[in-house]
Amino acid sequence: GAGVSQSPRYKVAKRGQDVALRCDPISGHVSLFWYQQALGQGPEFLTYFQNEAQLDKSGLPSDRFFAERPEGSVSTLKIQRTQQEDSAVYLCASSLPGQVYSYEQYFGPGTRLTVT
Amino acid sequence: AQSVTQLDSHVSVSEGTPVLLRCNYSSSYSPSLFWYVQHPNKGLQLLLKYTSAATLVKGINGFEAEFKKSETSFHLTKPSAHMSDAAEYFCVVSGRVSGGYQKVTFGIGTKLQVIP
Numbered sequence: 480g481a482g483v484s485q486s487p488r489y490k491v492a493k494r495g496q497d498v499a500l501r502c503d504p505i506s507g508h509v510s511l512f513w514y515q516q517a518l519g520q521g522p523e524f525l526t527y528f529q530n531e532a533q534l535d536k537s538g539l540p541s542d543r544f545f546a547e548r549p550e551g552s553v554s555t556l557k558i559q560r561t562q563q564e565d566s567a568v569y570l571c572a573s574s575l576p577g578q579v580y581s582y583e584q585y586f587g588p589g590t591r592l593t594v595t
Numbered sequence: 596a597q598s599v600t601q602l603d604s605h606v607s608v609s610e611g612t613p614v615l616l617r618c619n620y621s622s623s624y625s626p627s628l629f630w631y632v633q634h635p636n637k638g639l640q641l642l643l644k645y646t647s648a649a650t651l652v653k654g655i656n657g658f659e660a661e662f663k664k665s666e667t668s669f670h671l672t673k674p675s676a677h678m679s680d681a682a683e684y685f686c687v688v689s690g691r692v693s694g695g696y697q698k699v700t701f702g703i704g705t706k707l708q709v710i711p
Contacts, residue, residue, distance in 0.1 A: 510697065520703060520704070521685055521702055521703045521704045522639075522701045523701070524698075524699060524700070524701075527697065527699075535698070570638075570639070572639075583629060583641045583644050584641075584699070585641075586631075586638045586639040587638060588637075588638045589638065
C-alpha cells in the first residue's frame with residue numbers, strides 16, 4: 480500500500496476487556512515498531528520487530544501487552560484485561576531494511592484506545 | 596544509554612518571525628537524528644534527518660536543523676513562521692545499541708503556536 484495503515488482508528492473498551500490492534504506496514508519494510516502516546520506526551524517505544532523476530536520488547540509496560548508479527552508483515556498488538564491507564568494512541572511505524580537505525584520511520588495514523 | 600531533551604514544551608511566535616525549537620541528545624553511539632511534526636489528529640510526518648553526512652540539514656516546508664556534536668544539539672529552525680506551522684514537533688534519536696539492533700527515543704515534544 481501507499482503508507483502504513485492501522486485499524487481500528489478508534490476503539491472503546493470496557494475495563495477488563497481484551498483488545499487487538501492491527502498494523503499493516505509499507506510493503507517491503509522489514510522493521511516494525513509499536514509506540515504508545517499518552518495525551519500530551521511524546522510517543523513511548525513499546526516493541527520492535529525485524530521481519531517476524533521480536534528483537535526488543537523492553538518497552539511493553541506489563542505482561543498484559545503482547546505483540547506478534549507471524550509472517551513478517553502485518554503485526555498485531557494485543558492488550559489483555561485493559562485498564563484505564565492503557566488509554567492512549569497506539570502508533571505503528573515501519574522502516575526500510577539494511578542499516579535500520581539510519582532510516583526514517585513511516586508512521587501510521589494510530590489507534591486511539593479509550594478504556595472506560 | 597540514549598536520551599533526548601526538548602528544552603521547551605511550548606513555543607509561541609508571531610507569523611513571519613523566526614522559529615527556534617531546541618533539542619539536545621545523548622547517545623553512546625553515533626546517532627541518527629530526526630525531527631517529526633504532528634498536526635492535530637494527524638500522523639507523524641518526517642521533517643528532516645541527520646545521518647552523519649552534512650551537519651546542516653534542510654527539510655520540508657523551509658525547516659532546517661544543524662547537528663552540533665560539540666554541543667550535542669540538533670536545534671530546528673525556520674526563518675519565517677507560517678500559520679500552518681502550528682503543530683507539535685518531536686526530536687528523535689536513533690542508534691544501534693548493544694545487541695546490534697535499533698533503539699529509537701522520542702523527545703517529549705514542543706508545541707508551536709503561531710500568532711497571526
